[in-house]
Structure formats: C-alpha cells, structure tokens
Amino acid sequence: MKKLSLALMTLSLLAATGNAFAADPVVTKAGSGTINFSGIINNDACSVQGSDLNKTISVPMGEVSIKDMGTAAAPIGSGKLSAENFDMKINCNAGTKVSMIFEAKKGAGSGLVDGTGVLKLIDGLGAAKNIGIALLNADGALIDLSSPATAKIENNLQDGNTSLKFSAAYVTTGAAGTAVAGRGDATLPFTLQYE
Incomplete structure (x- = not known):
C-alpha cells in the first residue's frame, strides 16, 4: 500500500509540474536596446518674439541695384535702406536690464568686411563681391559690428x-x-544678456 501511495503521489507531482510548464509560453528574445533622452532646461529671463525654434530671425533684403547703394563709411549717404525698421520684439521679466550683443565673428556668423564694422556676405558660387550689409539703429546710425563693446x-x-x-x-x-552683383546673404549671431 505504501508503494502504491508513493507511486500515486509521484504521478500527481509529475502531472502538476507538467501542467505548470505547459501554462507558461516559451518566449523568444528578439533583441533589446536603450532609449536615450537628451535636452537642456534653462531659466531664460528673455525671449525674442518672431524667431523660430532655433531663435533665428529672417530679414528679407529684397533686390537692390549697386548704383543705389551707399558705402561702408556712409551707408545711407546716397544709398537706400534695404530692410527698413525691422523689429526685434523682446519679452523679459519686468525690471530686467537687457543687452543685445551682435557677434559677427562668432560661430556661424559670416564675419566682417576687413577694416569695417560692416557684415560680410557669405562667399560661394553666385555671391556678390565687394558688398556688405550695414546694420543701423533706430536713429539711422551705423552699428559698428567690429567688437562686442561697439555692437551692444x-x-x-x-x-x-x-x-x-x-x-x-x-x-x-x-x-x-x-x-559685383549676385546673392547677398549674411548671418549675424546675437546674444541676449540680462541682469
């Protein structure tokens, strides 16, 4: 009788174990990977409206004849403005002292025409030659882009x-x-500093 009980118990255990194994499906691993998140959280006190996600502002200069241009020394002496009164709307926390610094020689800036405070055009196939872009303040005075101190x-x-x-x-x-006539594109990086 002991042998029969022991045999029945063994069979019961095997049946239960078999059912447990049959209930779990066999999983085949198809591969694995990792998700990397990256970004920057900032506490900018100021923003520029009208710019895109990269804080880029586009200023259309239109088509201008060489005969209608002023010189680097006298941008509007006998010339005419290509982009008149374009606005940069700045929104900051109230009471903020903000400075905008133009940095023609920084990073992706197209640089300066040698010996002037005038923005250099981007070189390339079809680019105009011996022509630059003068940036003027609200009073029509030339902004000297040659150093951060004068371009502030x-x-x-x-x-x-x-x-x-x-x-x-x-x-x-x-x-x-x-x-020489041609394309007249340029890039002028700027930085907002605030106190």
Whole structure:
C-alpha cells in the first residue's frame, strides 16, 4: 500500500509540474536596446518674439541695384535702406536690464568686411563681391559690428516688453566700380544678456 501511495503521489507531482510548464509560453528574445533622452532646461529671463525654434530671425533684403547703394563709411549717404525698421520684439521679466550683443565673428556668423564694422556676405558660387550689409539703429546710425563693446544695445525694461528697431542696407565695400552683383546673404549671431 505504501508503494502504491508513493507511486500515486509521484504521478500527481509529475502531472502538476507538467501542467505548470505547459501554462507558461516559451518566449523568444528578439533583441533589446536603450532609449536615450537628451535636452537642456534653462531659466531664460528673455525671449525674442518672431524667431523660430532655433531663435533665428529672417530679414528679407529684397533686390537692390549697386548704383543705389551707399558705402561702408556712409551707408545711407546716397544709398537706400534695404530692410527698413525691422523689429526685434523682446519679452523679459519686468525690471530686467537687457543687452543685445551682435557677434559677427562668432560661430556661424559670416564675419566682417576687413577694416569695417560692416557684415560680410557669405562667399560661394553666385555671391556678390565687394558688398556688405550695414546694420543701423533706430536713429539711422551705423552699428559698428567690429567688437562686442561697439555692437551692444542696452535697454532697461520696466514692463518686461520692448521692441528694438533696426534697419539694414547693402553697401559697397571696395573701390568704386569693383562691386559685383549676385546673392547677398549674411548671418549675424546675437546674444541676449540680462541682469
């Protein structure tokens, strides 16, 4: 009888174990990987409205004849403005003292025409030659882009919003008669600093 009980118990255990194994499906691993998240969290006190996600502002300069251009020394003496009164709307925390610094020689900037404070055009196939872009403040005065100290616009914001007005003009940068028509593109990085 002992042998029969022991045999029945063994069979019961085997049946139960078999059912347990049969209930779990066989999983085949198809591969594994990792998800990497990256980003930057900042505490910007200021933002520029009208810019895209990369904080880029586009200023259409239109089509201008070389004969209608001023010079690097006198951008609007006899020339005409290509982009008149374009605004940079800045929104900051109220009471913020903000400075905008233009940095023509930094990173992706197209640089300066040698010996001037005028923005250099981007070189390349079909680019205009001996022509630059003069940036003017709201009063029509040339902003000297040759150093951060001279290319700095300061503003004390009482209500947190301001609109900085600028104009731009294509100007000849070489000897008379040396300008060559073509594309007139340029890039001018800027930095907002605040206190």
